[in-house]
Amino acid sequence: MPMQEKQSGQPSTNQVGYFSYLKTGEKRLGAILVTNQIGVPLEFKYTEPVVASKLHKILYGSVLEKYLHETVIRDRLGREVRTTPNFFIAPYDEKEFLGSLADREMMAIQKYIDPPGEISGPFNRIREREAIVELEEESIFLRLSFSTSDESTQHAMVEWLQEIARTMDVLEPLDRIHSALTNLCGDTKRD
């Protein structure tokens, strides 16, 4: 399968960005994956495992985790992205760390099982940065957390997500990244 990379600065609706972060033991690493609209990888960048020393733990204190997650790994990867996805998708665990990645907004997603009765329609905004979205063709609901509180941007993100869900399983690449990171870490255990 050919790996296609676009150098254009314009976001491409055909490209889907993913970000995943893995912490296993003392090792932390992350990766971005950009796929085409059927989930085939176009770009994959990952960090080598980062291990904080005892001095780092003391000096950075409670902000160490955030620093590693956002600055050392995510922002670093963001500078390496060459493709131009519209948005980045991350696992729902990432919702506390959402931010701009390569100047793109992010959303953390998970499958939302057994939605309550009041949820109806394709877009249900339940909090300032959270919504429950129905993927029409698959009749499944997703819980979304956004990196932005701007409602119009959130709507645009949801429309984009529903569009790509017509041609691929939007959650599946996250499992692939996680597996890849686990392999890179040399640890088969999943956190």
Place this chain on the structure above:
Amino acid sequence: MWRHEERLSYWLARAKSLRKPGFAGWFRTRIAQEILSLRRAQPVCETSLSMSAEVVEHTDELSLSATVSDGLAILLRHWDRLAESKNVAGRFKIAIHDMDLVNKTDTRRLELPEDSNIAVKREEFAVSASPQSLSMKIPANTPRSVPCFSDHPVRVHSAGRNLSLHAKIGTVMKPISDLPYMRLSLKLENLKLSEKETFLREAGVLKNIPLERAELLAVFRHVPIELISRLRFLEEKRVLLFTLSEESRTKTRIHDMAAVRDKANKEIYMVPHRTQFRSVSLN
């Protein structure tokens, strides 16, 4: 004062028996002048004493010695046998409680060994203010300056680049491209009956499975069947695993696909839906 005047009278009275009568008159006159000058002098005076010391503690005692002249020493210039100067030397210790020796010290009262009324003349109140006479007794435990950090400069280690963490970036596609694609089946109970039936009919057309023998096991969306090189269905997990060929394409079709079992031989067949597909551009 009066006592010494009496003593002078005594001496003057004895002067009559001296060998030279003419001298006695002169002496008497001279003595009277001296006494008059003594009376004009201030009997007690304040004197300034400035001392300096480098280290003084409240518990230190300042040893002082003072010599007080009775004033008769003047007479010795004229006749050393007539009068005998009485100098009173006092030694005393002063406990230092609160003093600033840099400034002027006023001696207000002197406690002398014996109570006597002595005319003290300013110029004869000789206090040895030299460093030797003060004999400042400095304790053996001389206060020393505490070694400060500047005496022993602290070495500074710079963590430098180690302080910030840096992540090296890997760009090899292999870790992700080697992984198979995975599809989870839709929940069949959520599928419409009509859609289930269409899959079973497709199984009859494509795999020759009669409708009554066909059992729908799983349904997958968006499977790029034209690009699949290997495919595996895990029945127990209702999962489809597949890998893609390296074939270069600009377009493909993604189909919905079902796993259907033939109840007769228990075989499972993968049945792509011929009409439920979508064309996708890969550019």
